[in-house]
Amino acid sequence: MKGWPRRVLMLVFVLLWLAVMLFPTLAVVLARNGQLQMGDSNGRHWRLFLLQEPDFEGLGLERTRLVAPPLSAPAAVCLQTSVAYWLWAGEGQDARYCQCTDPATGATIADVPPACQTP
Numbered sequence: 001m002k003g004w005p006r007r008v009l010m011l012v013f014v015l016l017w018l019a020v021m022l023f024p025t026l027a028v029v030l031a032r033n034g035q036l037q038m039g040d041s042n043g044r045h046w047r048l049f050l051l052q053e054p055d056f057e058g059l060g061l062e063r064t065r066l067v068a069p070p071l072s073a074p075a076a077v078c079l080q081t082s083v084a085y086w087l088w089a090g091e092g093q094d095a096r097y098c099q100c101t102d103p104a105t106g107a108t109i110a111d112v113p114p115a116c117q118t119p
Contacts, residue, residue: 030048030049030050030059031050034049034050034052035047035048035049035050036048036049039064043064043066043079044064044065044066045062045063045064046061046062046063046064047061047062048060048061049061049062051085051087051092053090055089055090056087056089056090056092057087057088057089057090058085058086058087058088058089058090058092059085059086059087060083060084060085060086060092061083061084061085061086062081062082062083063081063082063083063084064079064080064081064082065079065080066078066079066080067079067080067098067113067116068113068114069100069113070100070109070111070112070113070114071114072111073100073102073109073111075102075103075104076100076101076102076103076109076111077100077101077103078098078099078100078101078113078116079098079099079100080096080097080098080113080116081095081096081097081098081099082094082095082096083095083096097116098112098113098116100112100113
């Protein structure tokens with residue numbers, strides 16, 4: 001192999017090795033805290049959480065992103081949340097929903113943004 005393909009292969013190997021080494025740390029943090037969150041709680045974030053219910057056991061991943069507000073409330077802050085489940089006991093159905101709030105009052109707005117109406 002010449003210079004750059006070998007370096008790319010080494011980089012891929014090191015990244016894969018780091019992922020394998022960080023897996024036990026992730027497992028300990030999830031077992032101790034029950035969740036691991038990256039991002040702002042009130043805005044865009046990713047949250048990996050542990051499900052430990054009598055009928056459901058597994059992992060859940062919640063992803064939230066900002067979407068454009070509806071035309072009836074252009075100043076609203078709208079978040080689209082997607083939740084996916086990986087269960088080893090029981091069955092779970094993935095979910096997706098939107099919620100808009102008025103930043104001035106903090107009240108929830110009933111209008112659904114156009115970005116949330118698309119499949």
